[in-house]
Amino acid sequence: MNTAEPERTILIVEDETKIAQLLQDYLHKEGYNTHWINHGDAVIDWVQQEQPDLILLDLMLPGKDGITLCQEIRYFSGIPIIMITARVEEIDKVLGLEIGANDYICKPFSPREVMARIKALFRTLSYRQQISIVENQLVTLDEQRILATVAGQALDLTPVEFRLLSTLVKQPGRIFSRSQLMHKLYEDNRVVTDRTVDSHIKNLRKKIAHHYKDQELIKSVYSVGYKYEELGGDGFNV
Known part of the structure; x- marks a missing residue:
């Protein structure tokens, strides 16, 4: 059997x-x-x-x-x-x-x-x-399998995009500077520019919008950086 x-x-x-x-x-x-x-x-x-x-x-x-x-x-x-x-x-x-x-x-x-x-x-x-999955009403992050879903639909993310989304989603409402995000994205300490982060954010937004267009989940904070935010509160469980 x-x-x-x-x-x-x-x-x-x-x-x-x-x-x-x-x-x-x-x-x-x-x-x-x-x-x-x-x-x-x-x-x-x-x-x-x-x-x-x-x-x-x-x-x-x-x-x-x-x-x-x-x-x-x-x-x-x-x-x-x-x-x-x-x-x-x-x-x-x-x-x-x-x-x-x-x-x-x-x-x-x-x-x-x-x-x-x-x-x-x-x-x-x-x-x-069971303790490595972060989820709320819209986004689920399975870090063991490097898998993200939004509104129940799997996102086709690169490893860098997954780390970016994970960083933002785990601390909803927190504003991350581009410099902070760069350190999170690349573990090999490679030299990248602010535009690199902006490019990843742009791609991530497109992939999320493909499945969920009701609101922009990743928001720009003028002259500072980015944050993840949903309407109706955080409601996260880890």
Whole structure:
């Protein structure tokens, strides 16, 4: 009897064909959908487009290695990641670097152990997700999946646009200067201008207006910056 939710997709990033096929067989038996990538350079684009529910990520890969991939994924997504390593001595390095992995498994491993780790991780994240969702009458932000909806409709946002909307929505009525928003949007401390923030605000407004035209939720404050505000009060729950 399958115990997994059928809509959950697990990405397997593994260059050893036999191991990847073994994992796929067990995951399919548990009711998960899977996708397999055997080269590190192909991972980021696929993850950004498809947003899997979990990633099994081998440490040693052709192209980008698992540590690099984990760090890059964490820049734009909170997708749960289980690292897989064939070298026990790498474990301390993986954990010590604080690269953002949720768990690790050593080769050789039991497929049943992998399934147990996956289920345990999903249970933990399901609980945490209950406190990582910000919602009110119009906007819902799911930070675990980097998903925003307005009036019940999903917004097609870039990671930067999501961070911008999240910053504003979490503190309705607060006026943020462009400088404050720039620090929130780019974690790599890149140099950007005020016009960059204005451009993201413009795009965000267009995407919101596509689903909700009754009022402008992101308001300009002349010569200061921007704020998020709804008619009828805040009413937020976190």
